[in-house]
Amino acid sequence: MTNEPMTNEPMTKNENKVLACVDQSRFANYVADYAVWAANRMDAPLEFLHIIDRHPAIANSDDRSGAIGIDAQENLLTELADQDEARSKAVREQGRLFLNRLRERAVAAGVASPDVRQRYGELEETLVEQEAGVRLFVLGRRGESAETTQRDLGRNVGRVVRALSRPILTVTTDFTAPRRVMIAFDGGIVTRRGVEMVAASPLFRGLPIHLLMSGKESQDAAKQLEWAKTTLEATAFEVVASLIPGDAELVIAKTIQEQTIDMLIMGAYSHSPLRTLLFGSKTADLLRFTTLPTLLLR
Amino acid sequence: MKSLQQDWFSNVRNDLLAGLVVALALIPEAIAFSIIAGVDPKVGLYASFCIAIVIAFTGGRPGMISAATGAMALVMVTLVREHGLQYLLAATILTGVLQMLAGWLRLGALMRFVSRSVITGFVNALAILIFMAQLPELTGVSWIVYVMVAAGLAIIYLFPYLTKAVPSPLVAIVVLTVVAISMGLDIRTVGDMGQLPDSLPVFLLPQIPLNWETLLIIFPVSATLAVVGLLESMMTASIVDDLTDSSSDKNRECMGQGIANIASGFLGGMAGCAMIGQSVINVKSGGRGRLSTLAAGVFLLLLLLFIGDWVARIPMAALVAVMIMVSIGTFSWSSIRNLRKHPATSSMVMLATVTIVVITHDLAQGVLVGVLLSGIFFAHKVMQLLHVTWISEDEGRVRTYHVTGQVFYGSAERFINAFDFKEVIEKVRIDVSRAHFWDITAISALDKVVIKFRREGTEVEVIGLNEASTTMVYRFAIHDKPDAAEQLMSH
Numbered sequence: 001m002t003n004e005p006m007t008n009e010p011m012t013k014n015e016n017k018v019l020a021c022v023d024q025s026r027f028a029n030y031v032a033d034y035a036v037w038a039a040n041r042m043d044a045p046l047e048f049l050h051i052i053d054r055h056p057a058i059a060n061s062d063d064r065s066g067a068i069g070i071d072a073q074e075n076l077l078t079e080l081a082d083q084d085e086a087r088s089k090a091v092r093e094q095g096r097l098f099l100n101r102l103r104e105r106a107v108a109a110g111v112a113s114p115d116v117r118q119r120y121g122e123l124e125e126t127l128v129e130q131e132a133g134v135r136l137f138v139l140g141r142r143g144e145s146a147e148t149t150q151r152d153l154g155r156n157v158g159r160v161v162r163a164l165s166r167p168i169l170t171v172t173t174d175f176t177a178p179r180r181v182m183i184a185f186d187g188g189i190v191t192r193r194g195v196e197m198v199a200a201s202p203l204f205r206g207l208p209i210h211l212l213m214s215g216k217e218s219q220d221a222a223k224q225l226e227w228a229k230t231t232l233e234a235t236a237f238e239v240v241a242s243l244i245p246g247d248a249e250l251v252i253a254k255t256i257q258e259q260t261i262d263m264l265i266m267g268a269y270s271h272s273p274l275r276t277l278l279f280g281s282k283t284a285d286l287l288r289f290t291t292l293p294t295l296l297l298r
Numbered sequence: 299m300k301s302l303q304q305d306w307f308s309n310v311r312n313d314l315l316a317g318l319v320v321a322l323a324l325i326p327e328a329i330a331f332s333i334i335a336g337v338d339p340k341v342g343l344y345a346s347f348c349i350a351i352v353i354a355f356t357g358g359r360p361g362m363i364s365a366a367t368g369a370m371a372l373v374m375v376t377l378v379r380e381h382g383l384q385y386l387l388a389a390t391i392l393t394g395v396l397q398m399l400a401g402w403l404r405l406g407a408l409m410r411f412v413s414r415s416v417i418t419g420f421v422n423a424l425a426i427l428i429f430m431a432q433l434p435e436l437t438g439v440s441w442i443v444y445v446m447v448a449a450g451l452a453i454i455y456l457f458p459y460l461t462k463a464v465p466s467p468l469v470a471i472v473v474l475t476v477v478a479i480s481m482g483l484d485i486r487t488v489g490d491m492g493q494l495p496d497s498l499p500v501f502l503l504p505q506i507p508l509n510w511e512t513l514l515i516i517f518p519v520s521a522t523l524a525v526v527g528l529l530e531s532m533m534t535a536s537i538v539d540d541l542t543d544s545s546s547d548k549n550r551e552c553m554g555q556g557i558a559n560i561a562s563g564f565l566g567g568m569a570g571c572a573m574i575g576q577s578v579i580n581v582k583s584g585g586r587g588r589l590s591t592l593a594a595g596v597f598l599l600l601l602l603l604f605i606g607d608w609v610a611r612i613p614m615a616a617l618v619a620v621m622i623m624v625s626i627g628t629f630s631w632s633s634i635r636n637l638r639k640h641p642a643t644s645s646m647v648m649l650a651t652v653t654i655v656v657i658t659h660d661l662a663q664g665v666l667v668g669v670l671l672s673g674i675f676f677a678h679k680v681m682q683l684l685h686v687t688w689i690s691e692d693e694g695r696v697r698t699y700h701v702t703g704q705v706f707y708g709s710a711e712r713f714i715n716a717f718d719f720k721e722v723i724e725k726v727r728i729d730v731s732r733a734h735f736w737d738i739t740a741i742s743a744l745d746k747v748v749i750k751f752r753r754e755g756t757e758v759e760v761i762g763l764n765e766a767s768t769t770m771v772y773r774f775a776i777h778d779k780p781d782a783a784e785q786l787m788s789h
Contacts, residue, residue, distance in 0.1 A: 058308055058309050058312075058586065059309055059312045059316075059581075059584040059585070059586045060312075060584070061312060061316075061582065061583060061584030062462065062463070062584075063458075063462045063582055063583060063584075064315055064316075064318075064319050064462060064463055064464065064465055064583050064584075065457070065458035065462045065464075065465060065466045066319040066320075066322065066323050066465035066466060066467050066468070066579050066582075066583060067454050067455060067457075067458055067465075067466045067467060067623060067627075068575060068578055068579055068582070068623060068624070068626070068627025068628075069455060069623075069626060069627060070626060070627075070629075070631045071630070071631045071632055072575075072578050072582070072627040072628075073537060073541075073574075073578050073627075073630070074630075074632055076541060076578060076581065076582050077540060077541055080541055080542070080543075080581075081543075084543060
C-alpha cells in the first residue's frame with residue numbers, strides 16, 4: 001500500500017490483516033472479540049479502525065442576532081475554525097482512548113501487536129480505500145445510531161457490503177466462540193468460491209460444518225451439494241450436508257435452531273441494487289432475521 | 299441519496315431559525331435595492347423570495363443566500379429609467395439565460411483569474427455602493443432622521459449584548475416603527491417609496507415588442523447583469539466554502555443562478571444574485587443546508603403576506619440603519635490595515651477595482667480592470683525571471699550567451715537588449731536550453747537576435763531550442779504526464 005506510513009515494522013504487517021471497524025457503541029466490544037478470534041485463528045495481523053465522519057453541514061450556533069459588524073467575515077471564520085479545531089481535538093482524543101481500550105482487550109485475548117488507527121472520512125469510502133490490505137473485515141451490523149433508532153439493520157451495512165469484495169464478518173451479539181458453522185449453499189458462483197475459501201482457510205479448521213441447501217429439489221442441486229461436501233472433506237472438515245426443499249429463509253432459520261449453529265456463512269447481495277429496491281434483498285432479510293455472526297461472501 | 303439528505307435535512311433546526319433571521323434581514327435589503335433600481339419595492343421583494351426559493355433547489359452552494367442585490371440593482375438603473383419595468387423583466391430573463399449558458403460552458407472556472415486583491419476590491423466597492431445608495435435618504439432631511447438612524451444602529455450593535463436570541467435588526471425596525479407611529483413623526487416610510495406586494499406573484503410575460511431593437515436595448519444590460527451576478531455569486535460561494543470548510547459546485551451554481559433569474563423575471567421580479575452580507579449572517583446564525591435558503595424565501599413570503607400593511611409603515615430611517623450595518627459588515631476593514639503590509643501591486647489592484655466601481659457603478663468593469671492589472675503585474679514580475687550571462691571562448695573568437703528563465707511577450711525586449719550586437723566577433727553561441735520560450739513573441743525575439751548578429755557578419759549557433767520551446771506547445775499538458783513538471787523545471 002502506498003499510503004501506509006513508513007515504519008520500522010516489517011512490511012507484511014499491514015497486509016492480509018483482519019480489519020475491525022469499530023464505532024463508539026456497545027457493538028465495538030463484540031466486533032473486537034470476533035476480530036480477535038479470527039485473527040488468532042488465521043494468525044493474521046489485527047487492526048482496529050475508527051472512522052470519524054465529519055459533518056460540516058451541522059452547525060451549533062445560538063447567535064440569531066443577525067447583526068454583522070466590522071470584519072464580520074474574518075471574525076466568523078476565526079470563530080468557526082476555532083470551534084472545529086476544539087471539536088476535532090476532542091473527538092480525536094476520545095477516539096484514541098477508546099481504541100486503546102480495544103487494543104488492550106485484544107492483547108489480553110492473545111493478539112501479539114494489534115494496531116489501531118483513526119481516519120477521517122465516510123465509512124464506505126474509507127473501507128474501499130483500505131481494502132487492498134485486508135483479508136477479512138469485521139463490523140457490527142448495527143452501530144452508534146442503533147442506540148437511538150429502532151432500525152434492525154444499520155443503515156450503512158448494505159451499502160458497505162456491496163462496495164467491498166473481501167469477506168465480511170458481521171456481528172450483533174456478544175462473543176461466543178463458534179462451535180458449529182453453517183454454510184448456506186445455493187450452488188451459485190459466490191458460494192462455490194466461498195466453499196473453496198473455507199476449505200483453504202484456517203479460520204474454521206477443525207469446526208464441524210453444516211452445508212445447507214434449500215429451494216427447489218433437483219438433480220443439479222444434489223450434484224452441487226455433493227461437490228461442496230467433497231471439497232470440504234478433502235481438507236479434513238467434518239461435514240454434514242442437507243438438501244431441504246422450501247423457502248430458503250425459513251429453512252435456514254429452522255436449521256440454525258435445530259442444529260445449534262453459531263456462525264453462518266453465505267453469499268451476499270448478488271443482485272443489483274435496483275432489483276433489491278423492487279423485490280427486497282434476501283441477504284438483508286436474513287441479516288435482520290438472525291442474530292448470529294454472519295460471514296458474508298462477495 | 300446520502301448527499302440529498304445531508305444537503306437538506308442534516309441541520310433542520312438551525313437551518314429553519316437561520317432562515318428566519320435571514321428573511322427578516324432580506325426585507326429591508328430588497329426594499330432598499332428596489333429603490334436603488336428605481337422600481338416599486340414589490341419588484342425586489344418578489345425577486346428576493348423567488349430567487350431564494352428556486353436557488354435552494356438549483357444552486358450549487360448549500361447555505362448561500364441569493365436574492366435581489368445592490369450590485370445588480372445598480373446595473374439596471376438606466377434601463378429602468380429609460381425604458382421601464384417591462385424591459386427590466388425581459389432583461390432579467392435574458393440574464394438568466396446567459397447565466398445558464400455560462401454554467402453550461404463551465405465558465406465558473408474562469409474565477410481562478412480573479413485574484414484575492416480583486417475580490418477584496420469587489421467586496422469593498424460593493425460595501426461603498428450600498429452605503430452610497432443610502433445617501434439620498436440622508437441628505438436634505440430633518441434632524442429626526444439622523445437621530446432615528448443613529449438609534450437604529452445603536453440598537454443593532456448593542457442589542458446582541460442583551461440577547462442573541464432575537465435578530466437585532468428586527469428589533470431596531472420594530473422599535474423605530476413604533477416610535478415613529480406613536481409620536482406621529484413626519485418622516486418618509488416604505489409606503490412612500492412605491493407599491494408593496496398585495497398578493498402572491500403571478501406568472502406573466504414581459505409586455506415588450508419581441509424584436510431586434512428590444513434585444514439591442516436589453517442585451518448589454520443583461521450581459522453585465524449576468525457577469526456581475528455570477529461574479530458576486532462565485533465570490534460568495536467561496537466565502538461560504540471557507541466559512542463552512544466544505545466545497546461547492548460552481549458550475550451548478552451558475553446554472554442555478556440562471557434558472558432563479560428566469561423564474562424571477564417571469565414572476566415580476568428583478569435580477570438578483572448571491573449576497574455576501576446575508577450569506578455571512580446565515581452561516582453565523584447556524585444555517586448550513588439548502589433548507590436554510592428555502593426557509594429564508596418561504597418566511598419572506600409569509601412575512602409579506604401577513605404583515606404587508608405594517609411593512610409600509612416602517613420609516614426609511616430604520617432601513618437605512620440596517621443597510622449601513624450590511625455595508626459595514628460587508629466591507630473588509632482589514633484590507634485597510636493590509637494596504638501597507640501587502641505588496642504595492644496587490645494594493646494597487648484592490649484600489650483600482652474599488653475606484654473604477656465607485657466611478658462607474660458597474661462591478662463588472664471594476665473587476666475587468668482589476669483582473670487586467672493583476673495580469674500585467676504578474677507578467678511584470680515574471681519578466682524579472684530572465685538572466686543572460688556571457689562568456690568568451692576559443693581565444694576571443696566565440697562568445698557564448700547562456701539564457702536562463704522565462705522569455706515571453708513581457709520579457710522579449712529585455713531578452714534582445716541583453717545581447718551585445720556591437721561586439722566584433724567571429725561566432726556567437728546562444729544556449730537557451732535553460733530558458734523557456736512561452737509564445738510567438740519570444741521566438742521572434744530570438745529570430746531578431748540571430749538576424750542582427752548575421753548582419754554583422756557573425757555566425758550564430760542556437761543550442762537547446764527544442765527544450766526551450768516545449769512550453770510553446772499548447773497541449774503541453776502537465777496533468778497527464780507525471781514527469782512533465784519535472785522536465786519543465788530541469789532544463
